[in-house]
Amino acid sequence: MSVDSVFVHKMWNDNELSKMVQGGVPFPMLSDGGGRVGTAYGIYDADAGVETRGRFIIDPDGVVQGYEVLTPPVGRNVMESFRQVQAFQLVREKKGAEATPSGWKPGKMTLKPGPDLVGKVWEVWKTSMAFDD
Amino acid sequence: MPEEFKPGCARPTGGPVGEEPILTEKGEEMEKTTREVKQAMIQVGKKAPDFSAPAYHQGKFINVKLSEYLGKWVLLCFYPGDFTFV
Numbered sequence: 001m002s003v004d005s006v007f008v009h010k011m012w013n014d015n016e017l018s019k020m021v022q023g024g025v026p027f028p029m030l031s032d033g034g035g036r037v038g039t040a041y042g043i044y045d046a047d048a049g050v051e052t053r054g055r056f057i058i059d060p061d062g063v064v065q066g067y068e069v070l071t072p073p074v075g076r077n078v079m080e081s082f083r084q085v086q087a088f089q090l091v092r093e094k095k096g097a098e099a100t101p102s103g104w105k106p107g108k109m110t111l112k113p114g115p116d117l118v119g120k121v122w123e124v125w126k127t128s129m130a131f132d133d
Numbered sequence: 134m135p136e137e138f139k140p141g142c143a144r145p146t147g148g149p150v151g152e153e154p155i156l157t158e159k160g161e162e163m164e165k166t167t168r169e170v171k172q173a174m175i176q177v178g179k180k181a182p183d184f185s186a187p188a189y190h191q192g193k194f195i196n197v198k199l200s201e202y203l204g205k206w207v208l209l210c211f212y213p214g215d216f217t218f219v
Contacts, residue, residue: 001186004215005144009189012215028135028188028197032211036148040182042174043211051211058181058207062200066177075219076210085206 001030001037003050043069057085059092103130135195138187147186150198181209 004012009029018024030037035051038044043054053070065088070076087100090110098110101121111117111125138145156162175182185198199207 001209001211002214006140006187006189006194007144008215013189016216024191026191028190028195030186030188030197031145031147032186033144033146034148036146037182037184037186038211039172040149040175040184041209041211042172044172046172048213050213052213054211056175056181056207056209058199058202058209060204060206062181062183062203064175064177064179064181067175072213072217073219081208085208089206 001032001051003033003035003038004031005033006031055081057081057088059088101125101129103132134201135188135190135197137193137195140194145187145194147184147196150183150185150200181207 002009006029009031013024013029032038032051035044035046035049038051038054039046041054041056043052044050045052050072053072053074053076055068055076056064057066059065066084068076068081083105086106087104090100091098094110097112099113101109101111104110108129109125111121117124181199183198183200185196188195188197190197199209
């Protein structure tokens with residue numbers, strides 16, 4: 001979503017993005033002229049008249065589970081967004097019985113919060129697990 | 134799900150859904166373009182503000198409403214503008 005019109009979105013997709021992604025952008029390119037939606041989400045820069053690089057993860061109940069906002073010159077990490085969605089999906093599936101520690105990604109161990117784990121995380125989880133192998 | 138629309142010469146716009154009308158001193162609803170909206174960061178764990186917005190998708194112009202995606206995971210990405218490089 002940006003403040004550009006759907007006409008400009010079409011030009012950008014048809015003339016540039018479709019040369020990077022086969023078949024063009026697979027998801028809807030939303031238009032927010034005036035930045036009213038961006039304002040509702042807190043990421044509209046009224047001084048510049050544009051939206052900043054805000055990314056929101058919204059769950060199936062319509063609840064915001066996480067967000068990240070960057071200034072214009074730094075691009076996002078798509079894999080990190082996917083990792084966070086996968087983590088939120090796991091937590092939702094386990095109905096909160098499991099939590100994903102720092103650096104978790106699919107295949108890595110989860111933690112089961114409860115009385116027995118209090119003060120014992122150090123026994124089962126090592127700081128090296130927070131980093132990629 | 135999103136419905137296709139035929140664009141006219143006016144630039145299509147959308148906005149938040151279910152927004153409270155702001156009344157002027159005379160009790161009339163204030164023009165959406167002249168109202169000042171207070172901006173605050175939204176909170177995690179709270180409902181995402183619903184909105185309706187025009188979109189370009191696979192050769193068509195459609196109207197997208199966030200609440201139509203209930204039941205699915207949504208990644209909503211804002212960016213400064215088309216052709217902004219990164």
